[in-house]
Amino acid sequence: MRVNIPESDQERIVIVGGGFGGLMLAKKLAKCNYQVVLVDKRNYHQFQPLFYQVAMAGLEPSSISFPFRKAFQRFDNIYFRIGEVQNVEPEAKRINTDIGHINFDHLVLGYGAKTNFFGNKAFEEKAFTIKSTGQALNLRNTMLSDYEQAIIESDFEKRQWFLDIVIVGGGPTGVEVAGALSEMKKYILPKDYKELDAKEVDIYLLQGSDQLLQGMDPKHGNTAERYLKERGVIVKKNTRVVDYDGEFVITKDGGKIKAGKLIWAAGVTCSRMDGISEESFNSRNRILVDDFNKVKGYDDIYAIGDLACMMSEEYPYGHPQVAQPAIQQGKNLALNFKRRQQGKALKPFKYRDLGTMATIGRNKAVAEIGGFKFKGFFAWLIWLFVHLYALIGTRNKIVVFFNWIWNYMTYDQSLRLIINSNNEVKHEKPE
Ligand SMILES: Cc1cc2nc3c(=O)[nH]c(=O)nc-3n(C[C@H](O)[C@H](O)[C@H](O)COP(=O)(O)OP(=O)(O)OC[C@H]3O[C@@H](n4cnc5c(N)ncnc54)[C@H](O)[C@@H]3O)c2cc1C
Structure with a gap:
């Protein structure tokens, strides 16, 4: 079945994925002489x-x-269809x-990356990830539900399962x-869960190599480590996780940590797309592109962002697989599509x-910008400003800004709701 999209005389550019790359491309092609889908x-x-x-109940999903459809309200040449390619x-x-199917004159693949479990099924099935809003909300619900369970559990050992958290990936x-x-342990738990002893909550950060924030100056890795330790986080470097059965996290050196939640933040990989030739992918499933983002072996297919x-x-x-290369x-690519129509060189x-940059709770961050290196409060202000600036939508910027101010002044956030969907209404299309 063909997806219903008005036919037009304009060449059609189909963009797969409205992440940082895809959304920027579509916006820059607004009002151009292309039909953009x-x-x-x-x-x-x-x-x-x-x-x-969102996962730590600091922001609502709607604010990020x-x-x-709202982004494209004003542009007649841009069409959006919700669908999984x-x-x-x-x-x-x-x-x-x-x-259904959609025809294209030019195709741009920008479907991003996914969590890399390095082939370990146990992590894939049992670890929490934060690679989508849904996953972040799931973690928030589970964490809050676990605190509720911990407060009614009188056995210390059993309580640890609900309270302790292991994060893999520094x-x-x-x-x-x-x-x-x-921060939640220090400021929220003692107020919301008065009967719980917050000191019982152990937060582990396990890093496979000998430095946190690999890729940044080692001094910044050390600074981040110091900030975290000052806040009570147990940082273990050179510690590789090899298994998790839902109860114990097992490390390569034979260590065993009891924790009901393992958060997997140890890297990303990409998915192959059926139909794109094997030779177009590298060993990490990224698509090989030339300097114009054109996919190796094709004339009319492009890849951008994490995938490229x-x-x-x-x-x-x-x-690096971060936002700026995608944007x-x-x-x-938008510029080149326009130049192509104007007969100009690409x-x-x-x-x-x-x-x-990375932030470590209130007032603390590390940042490396254009050869300059910052840490502490000033780096934290830069982090706040950059993230506010990059957020899409004026409303979102305002909401997030006021959330942060409120949180900063009150040390509290009133977003700790456990919202699970239990909709049992059947809503199916008639045959
Ligand atoms: C928890 C986390 C924190 C991060 N923090 C930072 C940071 O602080 N700074 C930074 O620069 N970067 C950060 N990144 C990385 C950054 O978000 C990515 O590099 C960036 O989003 C890549 O943009 P993209 O356009 O390539 O893909 P994405 O933004 O991932 O977008 C891909 C889009 O494709 C859609 N999609 C996927 N598969 C299909 C399909 N089959 N069919 C249709 N649609 C599909 C998805 O719904 C999504 O909208 C972070 C990433 C994560 C997960």
């Missing part, structure tokens, strides 16, 4: 850098999400999705989650590294 399995853009605040037929120039996400959890691997002398393994590639992509 964005297909995403969700009807909203997610601001992934703040997922951890933006509906695609299953495969590509390059010869027929069409994609197949769970809602990159920015792991560090930020650990920082937020330590554009190798250069400076980036022999492709650009900048989206912009550059511009090769050049990445402008705007820096990296």
Whole structure:
């Protein structure tokens, strides 16, 4: 079945995925002489850098999400369809999705990355991840439900299962989650769960290598480690996790930690797309592209963002899988689509590294921007400003800003709701 989209004389660009890359590309193609069709399995853009605040009940999901239809209200040449893309037929120039097929003149793949469990089924089945708003909410619900269970459990050993948390991966996400959890332990638990002894809550951060925030200056890794330890987080470096049975986390050195929640923040990988040839992928399932984001072996298929691997002398393994390469590639590709119509030469992509940063709870962060290095309160202010600026939607910026101010002044946030869906109404399309 063909998905219903008005036919037009304009060439059609189909974008798969409205993440940082896909959304930027679509917006930059607004009012152009192309018909643009964005297909995403969700009807909203997610601001992934703040997922951890949703998981820690610091922000509502709606304040870091933006509906695609609202983003495109004013643009007649942009169409949105909610659908999950299953495969590509390059010869027929069409994609197949769970809602039908869509023809394209140009296809841009920007479906991002997924959690990398390195083939370990136990982690895949039992670990919590925060790679989508749904997963962040699930973690929030579970954590709050576990505190409720812990408060009615009189046996110390059994209580530990509900309270202790292991975070695997000492990159920015792991560090930020650990920082937020330590704040919850210090400021929220003693107020909300007075009968619980917050000291019973153990937060572990396990890192496989000998440095947190690998990729940043080692001094910043050490600073982050010190900040976390000051807040009571148990940081274990050179510690590889090998198994988890839902009760005990097993480490390579024979260690055993009892914890009902293991949060997996140890890296991402990509998914292959059926129909795109094997040779177009590298060993980490990223799609090999040239300097114009064109997929190796195709003339009319492009890849951007986390999914794309554009190798250069400076980036022999492709650009880092963070927001800026995706945003900048989206912009550059839009520019090139326009230049193509104007008969102008295309511009090769050049990445402008705007820096990296991570926050460790209130007042503390580390940041590296354009050769300058900051830590402490000033770095934290930069972190706040950059994330507010990058959020999509004025309403979201205002809501998040006031949430942060409120949280900063009151040390409290009133978002700790356990909302589980138990809708049993059958709502099915008639045959
Ligand atoms: C917890 C977390 C914290 C992060 N923190 C930071 C940070 O602080 N700074 C930073 O720069 N980066 C951060 N990142 C990384 C950053 O979010 C990604 O690099 C960025 O989102 C990549 O953009 P993208 O456009 O390639 O893909 P994404 O933003 O991942 O978007 C992919 C889109 O494709 C859609 N999709 C997926 N599969 C299909 C399909 N089959 N069919 C249809 N649609 C599909 C998804 O719904 C999604 O909308 C973080 C990531 C995570 C998970």
